[in-house]
Amino acid sequence: MNAIMRRALTGAMALSLAAPLAACGSDHQDAGAGKDSIGLLLPESKAARYEKFDRRIISTRLASLCLECKVDYHNAQQQVDAQKKQFEALVKKGVKVIILDPVDAAAAKSWVDSAAKKGVKVIAYDRLAEGDVTAYVSYDNEKIGRLQGEGILAALGSQAATSDLVMMDGSPTDPNAPSYKKGAHEVLDGKVRKIVFEKDIPGWSEAKAKKEMTDFIDAHGPEGFDAVYSANDGMAGGIAAALRSAGIKNVPLGGQDAELPALQRLVDGTQSFTIYKEVRPEAETAAEMAFRLLRGKSIKSLTSTTAHNSTKSGIPARLFKAQIVTRKNMKDTVVRDGAVRTDLLCAGSLADKCKSAGLN
Numbered sequence: 001m002n003a004i005m006r007r008a009l010t011g012a013m014a015l016s017l018a019a020p021l022a023a024c025g026s027d028h029q030d031a032g033a034g035k036d037s038i039g040l041l042l043p044e045s046k047a048a049r050y051e052k053f054d055r056r057i058i059s060t061r062l063a064s065l066c067l068e069c070k071v072d073y074h075n076a077q078q079q080v081d082a083q084k085k086q087f088e089a090l091v092k093k094g095v096k097v098i099i100l101d102p103v104d105a106a107a108a109k110s111w112v113d114s115a116a117k118k119g120v121k122v123i124a125y126d127r128l129a130e131g132d133v134t135a136y137v138s139y140d141n142e143k144i145g146r147l148q149g150e151g152i153l154a155a156l157g158s159q160a161a162t163s164d165l166v167m168m169d170g171s172p173t174d175p176n177a178p179s180y181k182k183g184a185h186e187v188l189d190g191k192v193r194k195i196v197f198e199k200d201i202p203g204w205s206e207a208k209a210k211k212e213m214t215d216f217i218d219a220h221g222p223e224g225f226d227a228v229y230s231a232n233d234g235m236a237g238g239i240a241a242a243l244r245s246a247g248i249k250n251v252p253l254g255g256q257d258a259e260l261p262a263l264q265r266l267v268d269g270t271q272s273f274t275i276y277k278e279v280r281p282e283a284e285t286a287a288e289m290a291f292r293l294l295r296g297k298s299i300k301s302l303t304s305t306t307a308h309n310s311t312k313s314g315i316p317a318r319l320f321k322a323q324i325v326t327r328k329n330m331k332d333t334v335v336r337d338g339a340v341r342t343d344l345l346c347a348g349s350l351a352d353k354c355k356s357a358g359l360n
Helices: 003-023 026-033 048-065 080-093 109-117 141-162 176-188 206-220 233-245 260-268 279-294 331-335 348-356
Strands: 037-042 070-075 097-100 121-125 135-139 164-169 194-200 227-230 274-276 305-307 315-320 323-325
Touching: 037 048, 037 080, 037 279, 048 070, 048 279, 070 080, 080 097, 080 109, 097 279, 109 121, 121 279, 135 141, 135 279, 141 176, 141 227, 141 274, 141 323, 164 176, 164 206, 194 206, 206 233, 227 233, 233 260, 260 274, 260 348, 279 315, 323 331
Parallel strands: 037 070, 037 097, 097 121, 121 135, 135 315, 164 194, 164 227
Antiparallel strands: 274 323, 305 315
């Protein structure tokens, strides 16, 4: 073969190889990269549950259902713009099923609607996103609010009717927060003397809740209230710190999420109750829904009710129950279920109080 022929053949081979390589360029590569991937977008990591439980349980359950499936996971760290970019990147990759726990449910509408037009199925997880979502997995959030209200009344006991209450509600961008608030008011209104202060706390911020509580104490004194409702345990931590700094003791304080610091406050007597939402059934149901949708199968057997957002009704849904946890029933709830380890719960100065509560 002479030099001219070798050069011609080499050039032809290069062109033939270049064609499939070009076909695998950025746009085409993205379009097929996610065919066996399931997107998982969680909103933040301040609440311990997301990284410790939700992500792990969803990933483990999917791995048991589908050996070839991959979880494409991202955490928005409470940043709406970051979550938007993460969501759009998944769609561009070709991911056809996304489990979305939105930072801001309303802001997610345009992304969800755009993705749905491209055949992407979005499972709203824990918080109901706006837009054309395919399914919803969460808890009965109004019932959780009612449980919180019942917890406050139980902690106040016979003094409830003459008690004044401070309410620190959840983030206004979280669609669950109004449901908690509504449920709590259904129980508390007319059962306590007066709600003397109520505030939505942006981002569920512990620091902001602490400041609001501190400012209220400074303005009204330690006798200006008899109990505090906190929409979650993170904020309850800030409120407990404000009460401690002001030297205020024995004021009923309730939260939600059964986080370790809150459970330790229950043992210590600085928080009255929390709400335990068992993550495993919620997370495993979301994983199985995602797998079935990825394979074009029905999810009807996994849903028992429907939900609606501002633009869509009849969304197939599964809503799980929650329960109040106090110092008295902790052993038979969160400890029994393995949601908390007693060696962590009872560490350090809490050892003796755990012993008296029968926890170690």
